[in-house]
Amino acid sequence: MLGACAASSGPGGGYVAVGAAGGPESGRTPASTPTGSVSLVPLDGGSTPSGASGQSNSPARTPGSGQPGGSSGTGDPGDPEQTAPSPDTPSPSGGTGDTSGRTTPAPPASGSPAPTPSGSTPAGPAALSWGEPTTKPADQRWCQKVTVAFRNSGGTAVRSGSVTFGTHIIGLLGIDWGTVDSTAGLPVPIAPGARMNPTWTVCVDAWQVPLGMHIETRDVSVRWK
Template identity: 40%
Template sequence: MCCALAAACLTGCGGPARDGYAAAGAVAPGPERRAGDNVPPQAPVELRPLGDGPAPSAPGVAGGTPPGAPAQRSAAASAPGGTPATPPGTAQPPQPPPEQPPATSKPPAPAPGTTSPGTPANLTLGPPTRAPAADRWCEKVTVAFANTGTKPATSGTVTFSTHIIGALGIDWATIDTAQPLPAPVPGGTTKAQTYTVCVESWRVPMGMHVETRKATATWT
């Protein structure tokens, strides 16, 4: 009864409530006051709304992000690995096909029981080896024929280049003569043949001689 009377007196003495707020709280004990005396409160005064209005929001909560809270990431943020996020329904651009290693071609292997095709005959002639003959316008010439192919040389011609040398060492002329190839020359083999190479006798007077320095061949 006394407390209610004191609260009513405080409200009445303090005048009408400002902006719809009324002071709430116990009145500190003190000496008796006369009617009309204004006595300030001894404890903190809390102001409360008289109606059902919205409670005041805490600072930094309503309409914003609480202080210290991490900011939300937008939809355009990068996905892991640095690839931008693609909105739903967006068509992906066509990707180029992966590069293929260059194809290497190999000759087909021969079927079982068959042999690979052979290579044609290929003759290599060694340097001619010379020896004296009975006549001064002739000499014996030995030539080696090496067939590096797999097929035999079945026929051909050997051409000799014979130089006519004077008594003072002057090379007066070169005469070519031909003789048959020592066929057949099997593939992968070497065959040597000695020829008697001669020129016309009148070309080699007394004191002159012949030298066969080169041999060439054709074959089939």
């Protein structure tokens, strides 16, 4: 009877199958067929693992696979290669899982409103503008009613200011004999975006306007803050 050696790299070492191995050879007497079961004997003297006895055609175990050779089954439950999560497996928090155990937060949903900064933009400074004066005769020839249009296009009210009028003394033949300046207060406050048309009565000394002469207020300058 011949012994066929079936080598294995499993934890129990190699084993020897005792029985007929191979077919008849040329020139030799054919071996008789065994009448009992075939037993596996450890080569290194180790103990026979549970379930080692059986038929000689039992498949050998593949190293590290946990399954017999050629098997397509899964490996041991404790094998880290089998239990590692897939990189594309979603994590419970809604992010994408990775092999390091961290999760990447999911991007915000489209259409979500962007955060707006708190507080409001401060108002800009006052911006006062005015037009040319318009005049009307008063009761005396040395006085005149003067109207000026004002507009505040800024973001803050005008709190104070003054208006200076340049009044020209005109002779009988239209000759400009001189200019007299007079100052009046600006009608404040002038609110942001407000328009107003105040009127002043501008006068010079009576002796400066003899009979036959008159005055014309032509110039306006404004100081404000």
